[in-house]
Amino acid sequence: MYYDHPAFTPIREFLRDPFVSEIMINGPSQIFVERKGRMELTAWRFEDARQLDFMIERMLKPTGRSVSPAAPYVDFRLPDGSRVNVTISPIALDGATVTVRKALANYTEIADLLRAGTLSNRMAHLLIAAVKGRLNILFSGGAGTGKTTALGILGTYIPDTERIITIEDTAELQLRQRHVVRLECRRANLEGRGEVTMGELVVNALRMRPTRIIIGEVRGGEAVDMLQAILTGHQGCLAVVHASSPVDAVSRLEMMAMSSGLQLPLWAVHKQIAAAIDLVVQHDMRPDGSRKITRITEVCGVEGDGVILRDMFAYERLGVDASGRERGQWACTGGEPVCLAKCVMRGVEVLPEVYAAGADPSPAAGS
Numbered sequence: 001m002y003y004d005h006p007a008f009t010p011i012r013e014f015l016r017d018p019f020v021s022e023i024m025i026n027g028p029s030q031i032f033v034e035r036k037g038r039m040e041l042t043a044w045r046f047e048d049a050r051q052l053d054f055m056i057e058r059m060l061k062p063t064g065r066s067v068s069p070a071a072p073y074v075d076f077r078l079p080d081g082s083r084v085n086v087t088i089s090p091i092a093l094d095g096a097t098v099t100v101r102k103a104l105a106n107y108t109e110i111a112d113l114l115r116a117g118t119l120s121n122r123m124a125h126l127l128i129a130a131v132k133g134r135l136n137i138l139f140s141g142g143a144g145t146g147k148t149t150a151l152g153i154l155g156t157y158i159p160d161t162e163r164i165i166t167i168e169d170t171a172e173l174q175l176r177q178r179h180v181v182r183l184e185c186r187r188a189n190l191e192g193r194g195e196v197t198m199g200e201l202v203v204n205a206l207r208m209r210p211t212r213i214i215i216g217e218v219r220g221g222e223a224v225d226m227l228q229a230i231l232t233g234h235q236g237c238l239a240v241v242h243a244s245s246p247v248d249a250v251s252r253l254e255m256m257a258m259s260s261g262l263q264l265p266l267w268a269v270h271k272q273i274a275a276a277i278d279l280v281v282q283h284d285m286r287p288d289g290s291r292k293i294t295r296i297t298e299v300c301g302v303e304g305d306g307v308i309l310r311d312m313f314a315y316e317r318l319g320v321d322a323s324g325r326e327r328g329q330w331a332c333t334g335g336e337p338v339c340l341a342k343c344v345m346r347g348v349e350v351l352p353e354v355y356a357a358g359a360d361p362s363p364a365a366g367s
Contacts, residue, residue, distance in 0.1 A: 002079050007058035010044045010051075011100075015082075021102055022144065027095025028052045034144070037289020052096055056086055059098075071187075075170045083170050103172070107149050109156075118146065119293040120330045120360035122353075123313050126296065129350045130279055131157045133343025134236030138218075140249035141283030146291040147240045148172055148216065150283065155238060158212055162236075165205045167198060168216030181208065198222040202229060215239040223256035224264075230276040235342075246280035246297035250307050253277075266305070274302045278339040280309070286317075288326045298337050312337055312355065329359045 003015050014020045014033050022034040028046035032039055046052040060066060063076040073087040081103030088096045107113065110124050119127075130137060131154050139147040152173050158164060164180045166173050171184045183205065188195035198215070199222035205213055206229055213229055215222070217240045230237050243249035250273060257269045264272075282295035294315040300308040311333060318327045334357025340350050 005058055007055040010046050010055070013044075014042070015100070015102070023098070023100040023102070025052065025096075025098040027092075027097070029095075037285065037291065049095055052098075056088075056096060056098060059084060059086075065187075074187075077170055077172065081172060081174060083172055101144070103174075108153065110153055113150065113153060116290070118150070118291055120313070122332065122355070122360055123293060123296060123330060125354045126312070126350060127154055127279075127281065128157050129343055129348050129354075130339070131155070131236070131238070132159070133340075133346050133348035135278040135339055135342060136230050136235060136237045136276055137239075137279045137281060138249055138253075138277055139238070139240045139281050139283065140243045140246060142242065142244060142285065145283035145285050146293075147283050150281065150293065151214070151238050151240060155214060158236070162211040163209060164212045164214060165208055165210040166214045166216065167201045167205060169198060170216075172216060173214065175214075181210075199225050202226055205229075206232075206234070210234060212236045212238070217241065218253070218256065220256055221260040223253050224260045224262060227253075227257065227272045227276045231272060243282075246282050246295055246309055246311075249280050249282070250277075250299070250309065267302075270302050270305070270307050274299055274307050278342070284315075286326050288320070288324060290326060292328075298339055300338055310337075313360075316359075329361050331359050332357055334358070 003012050008015065011023055011031060014023050020033045020035050024032040028049050028051065031042045031044045033042055059078065060076065062079065065074050065076045067074040067086050067088055069090060072091045075085050077083050083101045085099045086096065113119055114121065114124060139151045141147045155175050158177060160177050164175060164177055165183060166180065167183045169185045171182055183201045185198055185201065186194060186196040198220065202222045202225040213234055215226055218226060226237065226239060241249050241252055243252050253273050254269050257264060277299045280297045281293055282297065283291060284294040285291055292315055295311055296313040298310045298312055300310050302308065313330045313332050315328055315330050318329060321327055332355060337355060343350060
């Protein structure tokens with residue numbers, strides 16, 4: 001097995017531990033892990049900087065990527081799908097750092113998210129219908145809040161008859177459909193050549209006869225390309241954006257579009273966002289370490305100088321139980337979402353009880 005190599009000895013048990021989601025190495029003398037949502041310092045360490053460098057070399061060997069003082073950071077993935085970021089001197093002042101975000105094999109189905117208390121049954125029904133009905137969805141949240149995991153799970157509900165193109169900075173999504181084309185960005189070489197950006201891949205994907213485009217993370221000028229792709233008929237797009245709320249997610253799209261160099265007026269950007277995006281699914285890391293979808297928000301149009309947003313589901317914290325786990329519920333505001341008309345038009349119906357006003361209890365994590 002890949003992790004049996006001696007280079008991985010200091011972190012092998014964490015790579016194999018299903019409850020460890022992230023491994024953070026800060027130089028040879030500190031190894032932190034995130035276990036069940038909580039960060040902790042471990043007793044393991046590397047003998048010296050050379051041993052840490054040896055592990056980094058071993059990790060990079062099958063990827064074709066490299067790291068050097070001239071290019072002191074690199075992103076790549078391990079054979080099991082885990083994502084890795086490495087930084088070295090001169091930007092890493094206290095020794096090389098390695099951050100491993102593990103591909104969690106125990107989160108592959110919507111039932112796994114329900115058992116973990118990430119969302120409620122009604123929210124799951126709504127999101128599955130939204131994917132099948134080709135709504136355009138932004139998965140928003142901070143780092144490590146479960147955005148890509150939720151996207152990957154919900155992406156499995158895309159019909160097997162469709163041609164799906166995924167575009168990622170570092171490939172992570174593992175969809176199970178038979179017609180999936182995976183594209184990955186490429187960084188420039190030491191001579192500054194050969195870079196392939198996210199925006200270029202989005203533009204190229206439009207020439208590849210896609211029925212769905214999935215973008216691993218929108219963070220620059222590709223926001224305009226994504227909006228244009230949707231507005232020119234490529235419905236059912238799924239994308240990730242780093243933002244702390246649905247309002248911030250829309251604001252980030254605005255800023256990315258405004259900084260694209262096209263000199264679009266703000267009213268035009270608002271109009272494009274409102275026409276292109278149907279739902280924002282907000283993710284959050286809770287104080288007890290659990291990950292939850294805290295809002296499902298509908299984009300309803302433009303009014304005045306802003307995009308109109310309406311929360312369909314919102315999470316409410318009720319306290320903690322005897323074990324210290326957070327208790328809460330999702331409140332649905334009620335009223336038929338405007339975007340569901342698109343689903344009905346495409347043969348996907350949602351029963352009224354799914355979006356009826358009222359609260360859904362949060363199941364205990366692991367139940």
